[in-house]
Amino acid sequence: MKKQVITSRDVHLFYGDFEALTGIDLAFNEHEITAMIGPSGCGKSTYLRILNRMNDLIPNVKITGDIELEGKNIYAPDTDVVQLRKQVGMVFQQPNPFPFSIYDNVVYGLRLAGIKDRAQLDEAAETSLKAAAIWDEVKDKLHESALSLSGGQQQRVCIARVLAVRPEVILMDEPTSALDPISSTQIENMLLELRSQYTIILVTHNMHQASRISDKTAFFLQGRVVEFDDTKKMFLNPKEKETEDYLNGRFG
Numbered sequence: 001m002k003k004q005v006i007t008s009r010d011v012h013l014f015y016g017d018f019e020a021l022t023g024i025d026l027a028f029n030e031h032e033i034t035a036m037i038g039p040s041g042c043g044k045s046t047y048l049r050i051l052n053r054m055n056d057l058i059p060n061v062k063i064t065g066d067i068e069l070e071g072k073n074i075y076a077p078d079t080d081v082v083q084l085r086k087q088v089g090m091v092f093q094q095p096n097p098f099p100f101s102i103y104d105n106v107v108y109g110l111r112l113a114g115i116k117d118r119a120q121l122d123e124a125a126e127t128s129l130k131a132a133a134i135w136d137e138v139k140d141k142l143h144e145s146a147l148s149l150s151g152g153q154q155q156r157v158c159i160a161r162v163l164a165v166r167p168e169v170i171l172m173d174e175p176t177s178a179l180d181p182i183s184s185t186q187i188e189n190m191l192l193e194l195r196s197q198y199t200i201i202l203v204t205h206n207m208h209q210a211s212r213i214s215d216k217t218a219f220f221l222q223g224r225v226v227e228f229d230d231t232k233k234m235f236l237n238p239k240e241k242e243t244e245d246y247l248n249g250r251f252g
C-alpha cells in the first residue's frame, strides 16, 4: 500500500459566516497525481490553499478539523509555516515569475535559505530546469529576464523554482488553464515524469486533463467531496449520480 503523505479529516472552512468547506475527508498518496474537479465556486482552490496554509493570508478565515503532513498537524501552533511551504510547494494558474533572471528565479528559495555556494546553486538550477522540461530552451540565456519568456515557458520556470527547494508535495491550481495546448501538453508530460518523485495535487477544470494524467480524482460540489476514487473507475463508472451528471456535462 502506498504511503499517505497528507490526510485531512472533517475539515471545515469559514469565510466569515460563510461555510465554504463542509467537512472534507481526503488522503493523498505519495507518488500519485490527485485531481480535484468540480464546478466553479465548489471550494477546490480553498481546499488546496489549506494544504500549505495559504488561507492564513486571508482575513476572517476559520478552519477546523485535522490536516496532517507526514502524520504532523500542520495547524499546530509550533508549525514553521515557511518550512511547511517548502515541503508543500505551490504553482498558480497565472505564471508568476519574479522580475529577475531565469537563474535568479529558480535559485530564489535556496538563496532565501542562506545557500551562497555558486556551484551548489548552479547544480540546483540545472537539475530543476531539467526536471521542469525547460533546460534546453533556456540554458543559453539563464541570465535573461524570466519575463521575456512565453507564458508556457514562464510556467515551467515557476515549476522549476518550486522543485529547487525539494518539496515533497506540489500543489497546482489550474496550472495550464492560461496556456496554449502545446504548452499544456508539455506540462502534463512533465507532471507524469515528476510523479515518481513527488505527491502532486492538481485543481483542474479540464476533464480530459484529469483523466489523462491523474491517478485519483476528488469531485467537489458545494463545499463537500461527493466522490473520491481511482480516476479510471470514477470516469468509467461513477458511483454517485451527481458525479455522473457532472462528468457528462449536465451541469457546471
Ligand SMILES: Nc1ncnc2c1ncn2[C@@H]1O[C@H](COP(=O)(O)OP(=O)(O)OP(=O)(O)O)[C@@H](O)[C@H]1O
Pocket: 015, 018, 020, 038, 039, 040, 041, 042, 043, 044, 045, 046, 047, 058
Ligand atoms: N477570500 C474569500 N472571501 C470570501 N469568500 C470566498 C473567498 N474565496 C473564495 N470564497 C468563496 O468560497 C467558495 C469557494 O471558492 P473557491 O475559489 O475555493 O472555489 P473553486 O472551486 O476553486 O472555484 P473556481 O473553479 O471558480 O476557481 C465560493 O463561494 C467563493 O465565492
